[in-house]
Amino acid sequence: MSQNLAHPAHILVVGGGTAGWMTAALLVHAWGATGTRITLLESDAIGIIGVGEGATPKMRRFFQQLGIAESVWMPACNATYKCGIRFPQWSTRPGYESYYHPFFTMSDDASIRAFHHNVTLRQHNVDVQANPDWFFLSNWVAKKRCAPLPDPRSHYQADYAYHFDARLIGDFLRQWATARGVHHVVDTVTRVTQLENGEIGGVETEAHGAIGADFFVDCTGFANLLTGKTLNVPFLSYKPWLFNDRAVAMPTPLESPDSLPSETVSSAMKCGWAWKIPLTNRYGNGYVYASDFIDEATAERELRGHLQLRDDAVEARHLKMRVGRLERSWERNCLAVGLAQGFIEPLEATALMIVQDTVEHFIASFAGARDAARQRAGFNDKINRIYDSIRDYIQMHYKLNTREDTPYWIAARENPNVSDSVAAILETWDNGGDLLAEITRQRDRMAYSPTSWFCILGGMGRFPRKPKRATGKHQAVDPSAARKQCMELLRYFPDHRQAVDQMRQPEEA
Ligand SMILES: Cc1cc2nc3c(=O)[nH]c(=O)nc-3n(C[C@H](O)[C@H](O)[C@H](O)COP(=O)(O)OP(=O)(O)OC[C@H]3O[C@@H](n4cnc5c(N)ncnc54)[C@H](O)[C@@H]3O)c2cc1C
Incomplete structure (x- = not known):
């Protein structure tokens, strides 16, 4: 050798x-x-x-280093742009029932600082808006079903991933x-x-x-x-950390040929969660669940209900996961x-x-x-x-859930098996400590950035229950102002469906 x-x-x-x-x-x-x-x-x-x-933004670097343009590979793979991931129904805390994990860049610096300021105030029991959805442009780009390809006149650089x-x-x-x-x-x-x-x-x-x-x-x-x-x-x-070991998958048609989402939606279900991934010609859907808590047939039924599929015409694929x-x-x-x-x-x-x-x-x-x-x-x-560090970040979604509807969610939240890293992050956060310093201390083993950690803790609403009213001395960021700034930039982003269709045209002409 x-x-x-x-x-x-x-x-x-x-x-x-x-x-x-x-x-x-x-x-x-x-x-x-x-x-x-x-x-x-x-x-x-x-x-x-x-x-x-679904991919992460790293996939952009994959195609870039091979010298393959988006206009070449994306149409061939029915690919779409992905601005981030939305997580509905993981938390029941008012104002935090859904949260969006955004992709962000240096252009989001001011938003990150504003979010960080408010989320830290809220961590210290001050009543301010701290759901990241208000602060990150990526959330609004996805909500409006735009492509993350801003006009250069905006001077804004977006990061993104793909679905394919x-x-x-x-x-x-x-x-x-x-x-x-x-x-x-x-x-x-x-x-x-x-x-x-x-x-x-x-x-x-x-x-x-x-x-x-x-x-x-x-x-x-x-x-x-x-x-x-x-x-x-x-x-x-x-x-011991992550209970899910099965999945059931099935495609569904897009709701409309004219409009195309640019985000993954990962909705909490009874014993796991369901993905919804938009491609140019269909959705890919699946329910990831734990066989210790739900059987195959019940999971399939629940997914069909979630997707509002009234008959069994769409075939389900059942998968075991190691x-x-x-x-x-x-x-x-x-x-x-x-x-x-x-x-x-x-x-x-x-x-x-x-x-x-x-x-x-x-x-x-x-x-x-x-x-x-x-x-x-x-x-x-x-x-x-x-x-291990991705496992920890994934497990955090389960540790932060507040659902009471099934034993699955309670067991996932109360699971005593957590790494030292997760234990230290939760302890720092819950005690009003300096999370940035804690994550910096752990940086050699971290796959996710501090902003992603703040987003998940803030986004799922892990805060003291009875916050004090904010006063002038807190200098809280007005979420409406943050949102307004996002809205001003939003006009530079093209419609997602039009953007992917335009990519196809030269080839098909
Ligand atoms: C439910 C689910 C959802 C997922 N969602 C995502 C996602 O959103 N994003 C993401 O990044 N990843 C996701 N993944 C993971 C992703 O599917 C895999 O990482 C990816 O498809 C790569 O799979 P693979 O090539 O390792 O294996 P496979 O696709 O299983 O390929 C195995 C290959 O090995 C060959 N092979 C096996 N045995 C032999 C043999 N004896 N002789 C010759 N050839 C053999 C097979 O023919 C096949 O070509 C998901 C996985 C699951 C289970």
Whole structure:
């Protein structure tokens, strides 16, 4: 195995889901010109999971670094813009029944400061408006169904992410990567072979016989064929922190061809939550739930009711989720990426962000590898911190819920299993401490910014119950003024439907 080289000679990526094709695309982009051969092997008999339609802003950097314009990939994937995520019904606190997790940039500096000022006052028991929805332009852009593409005359820079069809994005990346030299093999692996030193030597397939390589990427999804089943890397379950282990998914039509939302909506349900993701041609919906609290049939019925589907004509897909992570993503001559590596329930749509992080860190680590074992340990530690810290942020949604309607929500709130990080954040916040200082203290292990932490704590209304009236000395920010500023900027944002349709036109003309 050529670990003393700057890159391997032949890499075999096993698995052709979104993770496999994103990996192949990044690898061929980084190493294709240096002579590294990349083969991607996938099984058409097994297929892909076919869900995973929301992203984080990091996905912008993915396409930018590959030099793929939005006007090229978005129409091909029925993709839409995503300004943020709305969370209705997670909290029952008056004024905080819904909250929006915005994407923001330096242009939002003044709004962030205003929100921070008010939320800190409210944390200290002063009665001021502290729901982030009032302060962030991104919320209003989403509410008005605009695209986050402001006219340059506004001098405003927006950040955003995307929604896309999970199957079409794989197809798109396959075409892109194979056109750049990635060799594509469709076959099923029947056995993984190991060398005497324990490294993976190759795979045996049904139709193509043995296929060898000197480095392997395990993108086999929940099957986890190489790192888990062959190299026996232990799996750390997140079940003690996060209860949800199932999902049921079904598409629905858009309400109108003329209007297109630009946000994900993640509504609390009886034993979990439901996503609603707008694509250019349909909604993707799903209910993520805990099988310890609700069975498959009841969950499906509840989702149908939530979507107001009156008959059973729309087929439901039921999925099991292995929630947690491998103890080591990079083991010997094999890297696990995607669902094979780990999975945190999709509440903040972070899975593909971790795919990107993993492959980018791997490329950087491998190139600099002098002491391979040390390099791997440092890499694995970094990836594990990303996973654990996202798990913590996701768990915070459950810790902050105030619902009393089912045992699920009460158990999630009262769950004693929290990391030291979450415990310290809650303690600091509840005692009127300096949350910014606490998050700064923890910054080496934080995947989310201080603003996101303030947004979730403020947005879900975790405040003292009987606040004192604000007086002049508090200099509270007037939320109507904050809102007015947002409204003034809003006129620079185009309608979302028109923006995505315009992107299609040159191709279709
Ligand atoms: C309910 C749900 C909702 C989600 N929502 C989001 C979201 O909003 N945002 C997000 O970023 N992520 C989301 N995800 C995660 C996202 O779906 C995955 O991260 C993404 O699709 C990548 O999956 P994958 O490529 O790792 O695995 P898969 O898509 O399962 O692909 C596995 C591949 O391995 C191949 N394979 C398996 N065994 C063999 C074998 N023996 N021989 C040959 N090939 C084999 C299969 O053929 C397939 O090509 C969600 C996941 C779930 C379960």
